[in-house]
Amino acid sequence: MKAKYVYFFGGGKADGNESMKNLLGGKGANLAEMAGHKDLLLPVPPGFTITTEVCDYYYKNSKAYPKGLEEEVKESLQKVEALMGKKFGDPNNPLLISVRSGARRSMPGMMETILNIGLTTKTIPGLIKLTGNPRFVYDAYRRLIMMYSDVVMEKTAGIEPKDDQSGIRKQLERIMDKVKKEKNYSSDTDLTADDLKKLCGLFKAKVKEVLKKDFPDDPMQQLWGGIGAVFASWNGKRAVSYRRIEKIPDEWGTAVNVQAMIFGNMGSDSATGVAFTRNPGNGENQFYGEYLINAQGEDVVAGIRTPAPINEYSKSGHNKNLVSLEKAMPKLYKELFDYRNKLEKHYRDIQDIEFTIEKGRLFMLQCRVGKRNGPAAVHIAVDMVKEKLITREEAVMRVTPSQLEELLHPIIDPEVEIDTKPLAKGLPAGPGGASGQIIFTAKDAVEWKKQGKKIILVREETNPEDVEGMRAAEAILTARGGMTSHAALVARGWGKCCIVGCGDIRIEYSKKEIHAGEKILKEGDWITLNGTKGLVYEGKLPMMDSQEENKILGEFLRICDSIKKLGVRTNADTPEDARRAKKFGAEGIGLFRTEHMFYGKGSDEPLFLLRKMIVSKTQRERKKALDELFPFVKKDVKATLETMDGLPVTIRLLDPPLHEFVPKEPEKLKQLAKELKITLEDLSKHTESLKESNPMMGHRGVRLGITYPEVSEMQIRAILEAAAELAKQGKKPLPEIMVPVVCDLKELENQMEITKKVYKEVLQKNSLKEIKYTFGTMIEIPRAVFVADRLAQVAEFFSYGTNDMTQMGFGFSRDDVGAFMPDYINKGILPDDPFQTIDKDGIGEIIKIGIERGRKGRKDLKVGICGEHGGEPRSVEFCHKVGMDYVSCSPFRVPIAKLAAAQAAVKEGQS
Ligand code: PEP
Ligand code: MG
Numbered sequence: 076m077k078a079k080y081v082y083f084f085g086g087g088k089a090d091g092n093e094s095m096k097n098l099l100g101g102k103g104a105n106l107a108e109m110a111g112h113k114d115l116l117l118p119v120p121p122g123f124t125i126t127t128e129v130c131d132y133y134y135k136n137s138k139a140y141p142k143g144l145e146e147e148v149k150e151s152l153q154k155v156e157a158l159m160g161k162k163f164g165d166p167n168n169p170l171l172i173s174v175r176s177g178a179r180r181s182m183p184g185m186m187e188t189i190l191n192i193g194l195t196t197k198t199i200p201g202l203i204k205l206t207g208n209p210r211f212v213y214d215a216y217r218r219l220i221m222m223y224s225d226v227v228m229e230k231t232a233g234i235e236p237k238d239d240q241s242g243i244r245k246q247l248e249r250i251m252d253k254v255k256k257e258k259n260y261s262s263d264t265d266l267t268a269d270d271l272k273k274l275c276g277l278f279k280a281k282v283k284e285v286l287k288k289d290f291p292d293d294p295m296q297q298l299w300g301g302i303g304a305v306f307a308s309w310n311g312k313r314a315v316s317y318r319r320i321e322k323i324p325d326e327w328g329t330a331v332n333v334q335a336m337i338f339g340n341m342g343s344d345s346a347t348g349v350a351f352t353r354n355p356g357n358g359e360n361q362f363y364g365e366y367l368i369n370a371q372g373e374d375v376v377a378g379i380r381t382p383a384p385i386n387e388y389s390k391s392g393h394n395k396n397l398v399s400l401e402k403a404m405p406k407l408y409k410e411l412f413d414y415r416n417k418l419e420k421h422y423r424d425i426q427d428i429e430f431t432i433e434k435g436r437l438f439m440l441q442c443r444v445g446k447r448n449g450p451a452a453v454h455i456a457v458d459m460v461k462e463k464l465i466t467r468e469e470a471v472m473r474v475t476p477s478q479l480e481e482l483l484h485p486i487i488d489p490e491v492e493i494d495t496k497p498l499a500k501g502l503p504a505g506p507g508g509a510s511g512q513i514i515f516t517a518k519d520a521v522e523w524k525k526q527g528k529k530i531i532l533v534r535e536e537t538n539p540e541d542v543e544g545m546r547a548a549e550a551i552l553t554a555r556g557g558m559t560s561h562a563a564l565v566a567r568g569w570g571k572c573c574i575v576g577c578g579d580i581r582i583e584y585s586k587k588e589i590h591a592g593e594k595i596l597k598e599g600d601w602i603t604l605n606g607t608k609g610l611v612y613e614g615k616l617p618m619m620d621s622q623e624e625n626k627i628l629g630e631f632l633r634i635c636d637s638i639k640k641l642g643v644r645t646n647a648d649t650p651e652d653a654r655r656a657k658k659f660g661a662e663g664i665g666l667f668r669t670e671h672m673f674y675g676k677g678s679d680e681p682l683f684l685l686r687k688m689i690v691s692k693t694q695r696e697r698k699k700a701l702d703e704l705f706p707f708v709k710k711d712v713k714a715t716l717e718t719m720d721g722l723p724v725t726i727r728l729l730d731p732p733l734h735e736f737v738p739k740e741p742e743k744l745k746q747l748a749k750e751l752k753i754t755l756e757d758l759s760k761h762t763e764s765l766k767e768s769n770p771m772m773g774h775r776g777v778r779l780g781i782t783y784p785e786v787s788e789m790q791i792r793a794i795l796e797a798a799a800e801l802a803k804q805g806k807k808p809l810p811e812i813m814v815p816v817v818c819d820l821k822e823l824e825n826q827m828e829i830t831k832k833v834y835k836e837v838l839q840k841n842s843l844k845e846i847k848y849t850f851g852t853m854i855e856i857p858r859a860v861f862v863a864d865r866l867a868q869v870a871e872f873f874s875y876g877t878n879d880m881t882q883m884g885f886g887f888s889r890d891d892v893g894a895f896m897p898d899y900i901n902k903g904i905l906p907d908d909p910f911q912t913i914d915k916d917g918i919g920e921i922i923k924i925g926i927e928r929g930r931k932g933r934k935d936l937k938v939g940i941c942g943e944h945g946g947e948p949r950s951v952e953f954c955h956k957v958g959m960d961y962v963s964c965s966p967f968r969v970p971i972a973k974l975a976a977a978q979a980a981v982k983e984g985q986s
Contacts, residue, residue, distance in 0.1 A: 080129050081147035084110040085121020085335075086158045093422075099124045100330035102177030105442050114421050117414055117439045121158040122334030123151035124177070125302065130328030133306045148298075148333075159335050164294035168205060169198035171215070171336040174301035176308060178329045181443055183564050184539040185317045186329060187226045187308040189301040190371065191219040191336060193294045211341055213271035218371070219297075220278045220290060221247050227300040228286050231307045243285055250277050264369075298333070305331045313539040320546055337438045339431040340371045346432040347372050348400065350385055352415050353425045355447040356503060356558065358454025358627075360462075361388045362415050364428075365557050366400050372429065372440070375557070381576075382557050385411075391502060393576050394557075407437050418442055423464050424473070425455055446564065448506050449474075449481025453631045460634065467634050468984070471977045474631070476948040479974050481506060482628055483967055485618035487605050495612055498591045498602070501552070501577025503609035504563035509550035509572040510603035510615045513596055515587055517544020524548070531602055533589060535582055536575075537562040545571075550604045552611060554580050572606035580611070632660050632973055639976035641954060642961030644723070645969055646941055648672065650714040653724075656966035660973065663723040663809075664715065665874060665963020666941035669790060670731055672711045681707040682736070687751055689733045690761050694785065701789040708790060713797035716808040720801075725811040725874060725941070725963075727853065728790050728826070732767040732775040771882060776816025776853075781825050791833045798848060799841040811849045813874060818858045820865040827869050853941070855879035860925035867932030874963070875922055877942030877950075881910050884918045913944045914953035923957050939963055948975035955979035 082090040082099055089111025096104045103124030110119040125148070132141045152172075156162050161170035171193040176186035194202070194216045203209045225244035229236070236242040251263075254274055260266060266274070279290045291297050308314060309329045318325060339347030350364025365382035367375050375382050383397035384390045385408065390399070401408040411430060418426045427445035431438050447455065456470035465473070484507040511531035514520045517540065520532045524547035532548035534541065536556040545551050545565055550572035553562045557576055566573030581590040587598040596602065596613065603616040644665035645656035649672075653664060673682040681704060688700035716724055737758075738744055744762075748755040767773040780787035791812060798808040814826045830850055838846065852859070852866060855876030859866060863873070882888045899905045913919050922940075929936045939961040944950035946968025954962050955976060964972050 078141065078143065079147070080126055080141060080144045081123050081151050082107065082126065083123045083151045083154055084119060085155065087111070087116050091124065096179050098126050098128065098330070100127060100177030100179055100332070101181055101443055102175065102441060103330045103332050106332065106334070109439055109442055112421065115417055117417070118437060120335040120337050120438050120440070121155045122172070122332060123148070123155070125331040125333070127179070127328040127330045130306050130309060130330070131326070134328070138303070155335050163193050164195070164198060166197045166201045169193055169201050172298065173334050173336050174298070174305060175332045175334070176305045176329045177332050178309070178323070179327050180321070180323055182314060182317050182321070182323070184561055185314040186311065187304050189219070189222050189226060189304065191215040192297045192301055194219050195292045195294055198294070206341065208341065210268035210271060211338070213268055213275055214340065215338070216275050217271055217278060220275060220282065223297065223300065224282045224286065224290065226308075227304045228282065228288060230311070231304045234286065243282065246281055246285060247278050250274070250281060302331050302333070305329060313542065317539070317542055320542065337431045337433045337440070338371070339433065340369050341434050343369055344432070344435045345369055346400070346404070347375060347430070348382070348385060349375055349427070349429050350415070351425060351427055351445045352419045353445070353455055355425065355427070355445050355451050358447065358451035358458070360458055362386060362412060363389050365389065365394075368403065372431065393502060393578060404432065407432055407435070410437050414439060419464070423459070449478035450506055452478045453482060454627050457627050457630045457634070467638060468981045470631075470634055471638055471974065471981055474974060476971045476974055479971055482625060483970065486607070487603060487612075488617040488619045491617055492605065495616060497610040498594060498613045499577050499579030499611040501574040501579070501609045501611065502558055502563070503607055504558060504575045505551070505566035505571045505573030506607040507572045508603065508605050508616070508618055510601060510618070511549040512599050512601055513589065514548070515582070515584055515598060517541040520544035520547045531604065533582060534562070536560060537565070550606060552577060552604060554578065554582055572604055574604050574606055574609050574611060577609070577611060628970065632970055635973040635977035636660065638980050639973060640980050641951065641959060641976040642939070643969055643972045643976060644939065644961050644963035645966050646963050647715070647966060650718045652966055653715050653718040656969055657719065659966060659969040661966065661969050662961070664719055665725050665939050665945070665961060667715060667724055667726045668730065669708065669727060670729055672708065673736065683750065685736055686747060688786070689736055689765070690751060690753065690758060697783065698785050701785055705789050705793055709793040709797050712794050713801065716797055716801055716810060717806060721807040721809070723809040723811055725813050726794050727813045727815050728777075728780055728787055730776050730815040732765065732773060733779065734762050734765040734767065737762045737765075771879060771888065777814050777822045777826060778816065780814065781822060784829055787826055787829050788833055791830050792837065795834060795837040795846055795848065796841070798846050799837055799843055802843065802846060803841065809847055811851060811872060813851050813853055815853045815876070816856060817852045817866065818856045820862060820869065823852055823866055823869045851937070854925050855883070857883055857921055860921050860928070863925045863928035864932035867929040867936050870936070871933070872937040872939070873925065873929050875925070875938070875940040875942060877913055877918065877940060877944045880921070880942065881913065881918050884921055885909055912947055912949045912953075914949045919953055926957055926959070946972050951975035952979040952982070955983070
């Protein structure tokens with residue numbers, strides 16, 4: 076079969092469709108879908124897509140095209156001509172076309188576009204006659220010269236301007252500014268037809284002078300120049316750096332879309348705009364967009380004129396006095412609104428659309444899945460389930476863990492913010508709060524970030540060249556541009572805090588200053604942004620975590636709950652933590668580290684008593700100290716059990732080596748000796764004997780419980796008595812006693828004996844027949860895995876301590892990583908931080924073996940994880956796959972773990 080390089084669309088038909096994104100690029104596939112799908116049949120200007128395979132061929136064959144391409148392009152062009160009733164290059168009735176890029180995944184602004192191709196000295200008079208609008212024609216021509224000379228004749232030809240002021244485009248812009256100045260014009264629209272005609276002459280002369288070539292006057296030459304420029308721009312600097320950030324493979328290539336030009340700048344009955352089928356900033360189910368009367372596409376995005384809102388809903392502070400499309404052109408707005416509904420129903424997702432109105436006729440130029448921030452993603456997913464547009468499983472897959480994280484991102488402490496007067500107000504383009512030092516160029520942003528500084532990139536407006544600097548910044552602030560400007564689009568995609576169109580500030584690049592009213596801020600000064608409201612503050616305001624109370628987040632998490640199979644618990648050491656985690660929907664506590672109760676509490680007494688116990692010389696002394704400590708431990712455990720009433724709480728017996736509890740500073744040691752009524756020498760000697768040179772190992776955890784059984788006994792008694800007392804009050808405490816750092820069955824049996832003995836005593840004391848509890852162990856030492864079947868004879872549950880397990884598994888610690896990792900990565904020994912996730916070979920394999928062996932020893936063994944990885948999405952998916960019962964993570968990771976668990980379940984169902 077003959078290879079097909081060109082796919083036509085238009086006139087209610089299309090060769091391609093939405094499923095062909097790999098071949099036609101996202102834009103081409105969607106144009107075909109809009110034009111040709113029976114449920115849509117939208118008014119798309121006719122055109123054709125040259126496939127990504129041609130791009131591949133072009134790069135593999137020294138920038139040559141495959142045989143037959145030229146013929147196919149010609150044929151398709153003829154079809155476009157027939158549908159438009161115009162001819163490309165015809166002096167009397169000329170067709171103009173656009174040439175645009177379109178990769179599989181959208182890369183906004185990263186590649187080239189050329190408009191108005193087909194304008195030549197021959198076609199200009201014809202078009203003037205046809206339109207009766209010489210101003211429009213010369214304006215289109217001067218745009219063509221500017222774009223084409225820059226993109227095709229300079230960039231694609233590989234001509235490197237001396238500096239960023241001497242590129243051809245800049246030179247032409249200066250000519251235009253000069254003409255405007257001479258005539259005392261303030262805006263481009265003041266230029267008359269004659270001015271523009273003259274300007275085109277000046278432009279062509281300049282092009283010849285600078286680039287030593289005539290501006291091409293042959294339409295076909297222009298077309299092929301444009302096609303080549305698009306293919307070449309796939310490997311342009313901007314595109315390559317964007318691909319690196321977004322992890323888009325180089326070999327995908329771009330398609331080229333050639334399409335009949337539609338003009339939004341043909342007078343007051345023409346317009347152009349961009350819109351989202353829902354609000355991409357917060358997800359509300361409201362049509363949202365901007366438009367400009369008498370303008371061409373890029374005018375809306377470039378931020379040169381302030382676009383007007385398409386409807387009342389889209390109004391905001393900066394555009395509230397402009398007339399909406401709904402008011403200005405009600406019939407066309409209604410038509411557009413109809414298309415909006417059709418598109419949403421068809422694609423079942425928010426769409427980002429571009430449209431143009433030419434002399435009262437509406438055309439759809441583009442549609443693609445709309446980028447949205449985290450809050451919007453969650454809102455849209457929840458709404459679309461309610462609207463029965465998507466299933467709950469689809470909803471879960473529509474939100475990424477990092478988008479969810481945005482909701483949990485810091486915001487400015489509301490109590491401080493309410494009392495702080497904003498310096499300026501702009502458009503809220505990316506949510507959350509951020510503070511940083513002001514920086515004015517993308518290059519400096521990257522540099523400062525490398526030095527470990529927090530920066531906010533402040534620009535008049537951003538363009539694709541700024542991407543790396545934008546990435547490096549905590550937040551982005553632009554003085555110009557709307558909600559669909561480059562900065563807004565990019566920030567939204569990344570979920571970065573961003574404010575655009577902040578007209579209240581004036582930037583003086585040369586002095587590196589921002590002027591806001593009377594105030595002058597300089598490079599390096601701190602500012603704080605509220606990207607959710609669009610407010611800019613001077614200085615560094617305090618931040619806090621947000622959205623715990625968000626109702627929609629709650630609904631979304633309930634959807635996740637209904638799908639996921641893994642339980643999600645939290646690590647919590649205090650009743651306050653437990654309460655917070657419960658709000659997030661934690662289904663229990665997977666790790667309550669008892670030792671933490673000795674720190675950070677109102678009273679120093681428990682810590683003092685613990686130290687007293689530690690330095691006791693005899694068992695009697697130690698028992699006495701433990702008796703004094705007992706009520707504190709019981710109270711703490713009881714409060715947490717009570718908070719989590721009805722939910723399991725895994726309480727771990729004392730874990731760290733005891734020397735960690737004794738102060739290191741001589742002053743404090745002296746004071747402690749005094750308080751304990753022992754000599755400093757005695758105290759030092761004792762602490763020294765407890766010291767572990769490798770605190771990850773040795774005399775800690777279960778081993779302390781074996782050498783000092785009375786320590787375990789006190790804790791177990793506190794746990795069981797707390798439970799007994801709560802049970803007597805009609806509560807449902809579910810304590811799980813967990814023994815840490817175990818590597819042998821005998822260790823576990825030893826602690827089990829203590830537990831049984833204490834259990835009996837507590838039953839008796841409380842006249843109870845039963846207290847519900849379970850007994851289990853942490854699996855964090857590799858050896859434990861290999862004896863897991865035996866451990867499971869005693870342990871009713873395992874909880875993987877991957878913090879220790881990863882370190883012991885690799886044989887180096889997290890601190891080591893910081894020290895030698897860069898060298899390791901450089902030498903290609905490890906690709907990245909090995910502690911990030913457990914889903915790779917190695918630690919994951921050890922975990923799997925432990926689960927298999929453990930369940931051989933006890934069929935209904937409950938298995939969970941309580942290391943940091945319990946809140947890391949890839950690790951959570953791994954835990955799901957290997958059949959764990961639950962993951963446990965810090966309170967703020969609970970929603971993320973729930974989402975990751977639900978996604979793992981959906982993926983499993985799909986495979
Ligand atoms: C672990 O080792 O994973 C664990 C949870 O224990 P800790 O972090 O307290 O050592
Ligand atoms: Mg541990």
